[in-house]
Amino acid sequence: xxxxxxxxxxxxxxxxxxxxxxxxxxxxxxxxxxxxxxxxxxxxxxxxxxxxxxxxxxxxxxxxxxxxxxxxxxxxxxxxxxxxxxxxxxxxxxxxxxxxxxxxxxxxxxxxxxxxxxxxxxxxxxxxxxxxxxxxxxxxxxxxxxxxxxxxxxxxxxxxxxxxxxxxxxxxxxxxxxxxxxxxxxxxxxxxxxxxxxxxxxxxxxxxxxxxxxxxxxxxxxxxxxxxxxxxxxxxxxxxxxxxxxxxxxxxxxxxxxxxxxxxxxxxxxxxxxxxxxxxxxxxxxxxxxxxxxxxxxxxxxxxxxxxxxxxxxxxxxxxxxxxxxxxxxxxxxxxxxxxxxxxxxxxxxxxxxxxxxxxxxxxxxxxxxxxxxxxxxxxxxxxxxxxxxxxxxxxxxxxxxxxxxxxxxxxxxxxxxxxxxxxxxxxxxxxxx
Numbered sequence: 001x002x003x004x005x006x007x008x009x010x011x012x013x014x015x016x017x018x019x020x021x022x023x024x025x026x027x028x029x030x031x032x033x034x035x036x037x038x039x040x041x042x043x044x045x046x047x048x049x050x051x052x053x054x055x056x057x058x059x060x061x062x063x064x065x066x067x068x069x070x071x072x073x074x075x076x077x078x079x080x081x082x083x084x085x086x087x088x089x090x091x092x093x094x095x096x097x098x099x100x101x102x103x104x105x106x107x108x109x110x111x112x113x114x115x116x117x118x119x120x121x122x123x124x125x126x127x128x129x130x131x132x133x134x135x136x137x138x139x140x141x142x143x144x145x146x147x148x149x150x151x152x153x154x155x156x157x158x159x160x161x162x163x164x165x166x167x168x169x170x171x172x173x174x175x176x177x178x179x180x181x182x183x184x185x186x187x188x189x190x191x192x193x194x195x196x197x198x199x200x201x202x203x204x205x206x207x208x209x210x211x212x213x214x215x216x217x218x219x220x221x222x223x224x225x226x227x228x229x230x231x232x233x234x235x236x237x238x239x240x241x242x243x244x245x246x247x248x249x250x251x252x253x254x255x256x257x258x259x260x261x262x263x264x265x266x267x268x269x270x271x272x273x274x275x276x277x278x279x280x281x282x283x284x285x286x287x288x289x290x291x292x293x294x295x296x297x298x299x300x301x302x303x304x305x306x307x308x309x310x311x312x313x314x315x316x317x318x319x320x321x322x323x324x325x326x327x328x329x330x331x332x333x334x335x336x337x338x339x340x341x342x343x344x345x346x347x348x349x350x351x352x353x354x355x356x357x358x359x360x361x362x363x364x365x366x367x368x369x370x371x372x373x374x375x376x377x378x379x380x381x382x383x384x385x386x387x388x389x390x391x392x393x394x395x396x397x398x399x400x401x402x403x404x405x406x407x408x409x410x411x412x413x414x415x416x417x418x419x420x421x422x423x424x425x426x427x428x429x430x431x432x433x434x
Contacts, residue, residue: 001046002136006143010038042143049139049146053080056113057133057150059091066161067125068249070100074117075133079108088136088145089116094156096124122158123249125257126304130154159303160257197221232288232329233267233274233425234356235260236321239281239305240312242336245365247414252363253307255414256334259361262418263332263425264298270429276301277324279317281308285324318348322355330357330428332421337362337398337411349407357433360402361410361421364395 014035021031060074073093079085090103101118108114122128133152136145197213200220213221237260243253250258260276267274268291275288276298286301312335321331331352337345337360345360352358372389376382395411403409408428412420 001050002145002147004138004142004145006045006141007042010042010143014038041141045139045141045143046146048141049137049144052085052137052146055079055085055087055108055135055137055148055150057135057152059130059133059152059154061130061154061156063155064157064159065120065122067122067158067254068161070119070121072117072119073130074115076113076115077106077108078113080111083110083140084108085110086138088138090134091118092131092133093120094122094128094130094158096128097122125158125160125254126306128156128158130156157303159299160254160261197223230290231272231429232325232327233263233272234288234321234325234329234331235274235276236317236331236333237276237278237302238312238317238333238335239278239307239310240335241307241309242312242338243307244309245336245363247366250414251307252336252414255363255417257302257305259418259421260302260334261295261298263421264295266422266425268292268294274298275329277317277321278305279314279320280310280312281306287324288327288329314345314348315351318351322351325356328356330359330425332359332361332425334361334417335363338395346402346405349402350405353406357408357428359408359410359424359428361412361417362399363414363417364411366413366415 014031017027017031017034021027056078058076060076062071065071073091075089075091077087077089085108086105087108088103088105093099093102098121099118100120104116104118106114106116131151131153133150135148135150137148138145197210198221200209200222204222208222210221210223237256239253243251243256245252247255264274271290273288273290274294276284276286278284282305284301284305286297289297314333314335333349333352349358349360372385372392374381374385376385399409399411408424410417410420410424
């Protein structure tokens with residue numbers, strides 16, 4: 001029970017009257033009588049709010065929320081009393097989240113319910129929950145606020161932001177992939193698997209012409225091919241300490257998961273089988289599977305995965321993956337490469353390349369280019385510029401060395417990772433390297 005507005009004003013008036021009674025003893029009886037009346041009023045008011053029946057609160061929220069996106073939470077409150085009720089409300093939202101619209105003060109109608117809503121934006125993936133609702137019930141005469149806690153547990157899952165994947169699906173349906181920056185290279189009759197016969201078109205090569213069909217139909221008939229399907233794509237995901245690097249509201253690891261979701265959607269639509277393995281942290285393995293349902297399995301495998309403080313062990317990860325995979329696959333290793341990783345990483349990549357095609361996607365910190373673009377005006381600024389440039393040069397030399405050994409390579413900022421990975425995957429499919 002907490003004192004409210006009427007209690008404070010009543011006590012203030014009684015104290016003023018006490019000062020008057022001290023100066024004028026004739027007001028002593030009035031002061032005492034006023035105190036008794038005020039105390040009686042507050043006791044009756046407290047009793048009225050204390051004996052109020054329990055309110056009913058229901059929460060409506062999606063069971064899965066995307067990371068970093070505002071989502072609406074609806075609360076339904078029912079007032080069983082025969083008179084309107086004023087309450088202060090606060091909901092126990094998931095930790096590591098931003099909030100809009102709480103706390104609230106509501107006037108509940110008599111013997112009826114009402115709805116209210118607020119917004120929450122999760123900032124960390126994983127399993128979480130709304131635990132309960134805090135209420136302050138205002139007494140009828142506004143003398144007290146009675147605190148009550150209602151346990152209303154709602155478990156949720158906070159997934160990587162799949163908005164990009166959804167956008168891709170919509171654009172793919174409307175044949176507008178260019179809006180995502182994904183280049184769909186047009187190529188006629190030079191895939192790897194036979195698709196269908198069709199009439200000859202200008203630009204078809206002679207080797208595409210099906211002479212038997214041409215003879216039968218008395219006109220030129222060409223063979224049309226499509227990219228080979230039923231290939232394996234494996235994500236090898238670094239969960240080491242380097243992936244804790246932060247660029248904006250998301251870590252490099254969160255950007256990686258968003259990119260994996262987008263490429264998973266593309267690869268599964270292409271008819272390929274998709275799998276993944278994590279290393280240098282919590283170990284998780286998803287065997288390669290086909291079908292769009294695999295995207296849900298990828299989400300459920302990765303949604304609560306967090307990067308660790310371990311040092312990335314590329315060679316051990318490569319050894320473990322080669323034991324799991326027997327069919328040739330495209331292995332996409334996503335990490336944050338440093339020049340000191342070169343020797344061990346090169347051994348790991350060579351081991352994987354003995355049987356598989358390997359694409360290394362390395363994330364670069366956005367702040368590095370921002371430092372180089374800033375004007376140098378002080379000695380400290382010059383030192384920072386020179387150190388950054390030297391670091392980037394060493395990084396470039398490490399990258400060039402990998403390319404010299406025939407390693408397919410991407411070096412991109414986190415924001416570019418998703419689209420760049422999809423473009424490179426499509427190029428690999430159309431090149432026939434896999």
